[in-house]
Amino acid sequence: MTDKSAKSEGGLDSKLKRATVAANIDTRLLAMIGAVAVIWLFFHITSGGIFLSPRNLWNLSVQTSVTAILATGMVLIIVSRNIDLSTGSLLAFLGILGAFVQTEILPLEGAHSWWLSMVVMVVAGCLAGGLQGWMIARFTIPAFVVTLGGLMFWRGAGWLFTSGRTVTPLDSTFKVIGAGSIGETWSWVVGIIGFAVLVTLTLLNRRRRKALDFGMRPVALDVVILAAAAVLIIAFVMTMNSYNFPRSEDGRGIPVPVLILIVVACVMIYVANMTRFGRYIYGYGGNPEAAELAGVNTRAVVIASFALIGGLTALGAMISTARLNAAPLSIGQLLELQVIAAAVIGGTSLTGGVGTIIGALIGALLMQSLQNGMVLLGVQSAPQQMIMACVLIFAVWFDVIYQKRRK
Amino acid sequence: MKPLVQMENIYKRFGGIHAVEDMSLELLPGEVVGLLGHNGAGKSTFIKMLSGAYQLDSGQIKIGGDVVNITNPSSAKAFGIETIYQTLALADNLDTAANIFFGREILTKFGALDEPAMEHAAIGVMGRLNPQFRKFKDPVSNLSGGQRQSVAIARALQFNARIIIMDEPTAALGPHETQMVADLIRALKREGIAIVMISHDLHDVFDLADRVSVMKNGRHVWTGTTEETNKDEVLQMVILGKLPDGSYAPGILSEENA
Numbered sequence: 252m253t254d255k256s257a258k259s260e261g262g263l264d265s266k267l268k269r270a271t272v273a274a275n276i277d278t279r280l281l282a283m284i285g286a287v288a289v290i291w292l293f294f295h296i297t298s299g300g301i302f303l304s305p306r307n308l309w310n311l312s313v314q315t316s317v318t319a320i321l322a323t324g325m326v327l328i329i330v331s332r333n334i335d336l337s338t339g340s341l342l343a344f345l346g347i348l349g350a351f352v353q354t355e356i357l358p359l360e361g362a363h364s365w366w367l368s369m370v371v372m373v374v375a376g377c378l379a380g381g382l383q384g385w386m387i388a389r390f391t392i393p394a395f396v397v398t399l400g401g402l403m404f405w406r407g408a409g410w411l412f413t414s415g416r417t418v419t420p421l422d423s424t425f426k427v428i429g430a431g432s433i434g435e436t437w438s439w440v441v442g443i444i445g446f447a448v449l450v451t452l453t454l455l456n457r458r459r460r461k462a463l464d465f466g467m468r469p470v471a472l473d474v475v476i477l478a479a480a481a482v483l484i485i486a487f488v489m490t491m492n493s494y495n496f497p498r499s500e501d502g503r504g505i506p507v508p509v510l511i512l513i514v515v516a517c518v519m520i521y522v523a524n525m526t527r528f529g530r531y532i533y534g535y536g537g538n539p540e541a542a543e544l545a546g547v548n549t550r551a552v553v554i555a556s557f558a559l560i561g562g563l564t565a566l567g568a569m570i571s572t573a574r575l576n577a578a579p580l581s582i583g584q585l586l587e588l589q590v591i592a593a594a595v596i597g598g599t600s601l602t603g604g605v606g607t608i609i610g611a612l613i614g615a616l617l618m619q620s621l622q623n624g625m626v627l628l629g630v631q632s633a634p635q636q637m638i639m640a641c642v643l644i645f646a647v648w649f650d651v652i653y654q655k656r657r658k
Numbered sequence: 659m660k661p662l663v664q665m666e667n668i669y670k671r672f673g674g675i676h677a678v679e680d681m682s683l684e685l686l687p688g689e690v691v692g693l694l695g696h697n698g699a700g701k702s703t704f705i706k707m708l709s710g711a712y713q714l715d716s717g718q719i720k721i722g723g724d725v726v727n728i729t730n731p732s733s734a735k736a737f738g739i740e741t742i743y744q745t746l747a748l749a750d751n752l753d754t755a756a757n758i759f760f761g762r763e764i765l766t767k768f769g770a771l772d773e774p775a776m777e778h779a780a781i782g783v784m785g786r787l788n789p790q791f792r793k794f795k796d797p798v799s800n801l802s803g804g805q806r807q808s809v810a811i812a813r814a815l816q817f818n819a820r821i822i823i824m825d826e827p828t829a830a831l832g833p834h835e836t837q838m839v840a841d842l843i844r845a846l847k848r849e850g851i852a853i854v855m856i857s858h859d860l861h862d863v864f865d866l867a868d869r870v871s872v873m874k875n876g877r878h879v880w881t882g883t884t885e886e887t888n889k890d891e892v893l894q895m896v897i898l899g900k901l902p903d904g905s906y907a908p909g910i911l912s913e914e915n916a
């Protein structure tokens with residue numbers, strides 16, 4: 252039986268079928284990458300060649316990182332039929348909490364202040380998210396209501412620490428999280444490690460499938476994918492390296508927030524696709540009753556998903572406050588909507604069950620590219636918001652049509 | 659022979675609806691029991707208390723003679739009870755292997771999902787039911803009704819069940835697939851697996867079942883072997899609650915007049 256299916260999978264007919272299946276999954280992703288490319292070209296031309304300069308791309312990558320980090324968590328929340336409106340406020344709360352801890356509880360510039368405050372932020376983020384998840388899962392209060400409460404609650408809670416005063420300056424080591432970059436050499440090292448990991452994963456996957464004696468992707472396809480990845484990595488590192496430090500020949504290299512984003516993205520892709528938790532998120536989103544009947548502890552899954560986005564919000568809070576060297580109460584306003592928009596533009600369906608981490612990353616890049624480009628063109632912030640709103644509605648409309656067409 | 663399952667005097671209410679009232683059923687190893695009744699008779703509700711999907715209000719369930727407490731679907735599975743639900747309970751966005759192993763995934767030694775191993779096993783078990791099936795990479799929403807039903811059945815077969823509950827397992831199947839399921843039920847029976855089969859197809863039931871049990875309005879009407887009755891009598895019991903001897907089962911008439 253296995254033998255037969257292994258052979259027939261290599262047959263011409265099923266090869267064609269598999270190609271279309273693979274293409275089906277990718278058409279949407281390709282369309283989004285195409286949209287980003289069009290946006291980049293448009294802004295590059297209209298801005299007189301500023302948009303695609305290393306300096307602007309470097310800034311764009313930093314601006315994208317917080318939205319993108321949160322969007323990876325939001326994908327899992329929306330896939331499992333929930334929503335989180337509290338992330339912007341929670342980010343402000345955690346930012347203020349961290350600043351308060353590292354400047355007022357611990358000695359400012361103390362040797363351990365920076366990392367201890369980070370630990371406090373992550374723990375508090377997971378607890379806050381988990382608390383919201385618990386209310387949603389345990390008492391079946393709609394996520395919309397609980398996190399709308401969170402939206403109002405957390406910013407107020409942040410105010411309590413400092414009575415509204417903006418904490419500044421922050422620890423100088425901590426500032427690296429938001430404003431630092433790793434230099435040219437280390438950027439190449441990161442690029443090479445990234446490529447080596449991709450090659451290893453491809454080989455491991457091939458070996459595993461071979462051991463079980465069935466269907467393997469053609470070697471040529473794997474080689475093409477890896478070659479494309481190599482080109483992208485090289486282009487990325489070269490771009491980041493060609494934006495120099497002021498009055499210096501040295502390139503800045505990959506910004507620390509982007510490095511954090513890369514790590515988060517890898518972990519989240521792994522969590523979503525390769526762990527039980529990820530499988531339960533998608534299965535629960537596809538059919539909550541089926542998950543229940545399959546014996547999945549659906550409450551724990553929902554609580555964990557909110558604790559996870561709480562932890563990611565803590566990372567976002569670190570980057571945002573470190574970049575500003577301050578923790579103002581106004582930080583992260585409307586961020587939750589940007590994050591949701593990024594996930595939705597990236598193909599996450601609000602009806603649940605559908606969405607990818609990669610899509611959300613591209614969605615975040617698309618949103619941020621629009622914003623960055625409009626700033627370059629001198630568009631005022633009011634029309635900016637109106638345009639973003641239209642983009643979001645257009646993206647959801649596109650999703651509705653796309654989902655219908657697939658049926 | 660010692661009964662494998664004894665469900666005794668089971669009651670279940672949903673708000674004001676008495677879905678199941680004083681219903682009992684016994685299952686011997688290697689026995690196929692057909693559970694029959696009108697739409698809304700309470701068949702699905704009754705078996706869901708054995709599957710762990712619902713909690714019984716009163717009554718008791720014994721497995722191998724011991725009273726057990728089935729609190730959720732996982733505890734039923736731990737007793738070797740597998741269920742093919744009437745709604746199939748598939749996650750439409752997941753593929754065949756992911757659905758078969760949903761809740762019981764195979765993991766690698768590093769704790770990650772072992773996709774190749776699950777797909778491999780899925781190809782094996784689906785081959786027993788539907789050898790032509792090839793759409794292993796598709797989400798099950800892309801499958802036909804019959805293929806989806808095959809996936810739901812495959813999920814029950816994958817985990818060495820002692821007791822399999824089938825709530826209308828062949829409702830969406832074509833004649834050929836129905837024949838495959840019938841052959842499968844006979845094969846499972848030879849392995850000593852006990853099967854509860856809910857079906858509206860009296861022909862299938864008389865073909866496969868050793869005994870039939872009839873429910874009406876949540877109550878027990880009659881239980882006996884297929885030899886001691888016939889389709890016409892069973893039809894009378896299903897529709898009217900009228901026993902072979904012309905009398906009515908306790909509680910049935912009063913319900914009807916109420």
Ligand SMILES: Nc1ncnc2c1ncn2[C@@H]1O[C@H](COP(=O)(O)OP(=O)(O)OP(=O)(O)O)[C@@H](O)[C@H]1O
Pocket residue numbers: 672675676677695696697698699700701702703704744
């Ligand atoms: N979750 C529920 N909540 C409220 N009422 C329910 C629920 N499930 C079933 N019922 C009611 O209990 C009664 C028995 O339903 P059940 O689904 O067990 O019937 P059935 O014999 O399986 O019917 P069918 O042949 O149509 O599948 C019906 O009146 C139904 O409306």
Ligand SMILES: [Mg+2]
Pocket residue numbers: 701702703744825
């Ligand atoms: Mg039913």
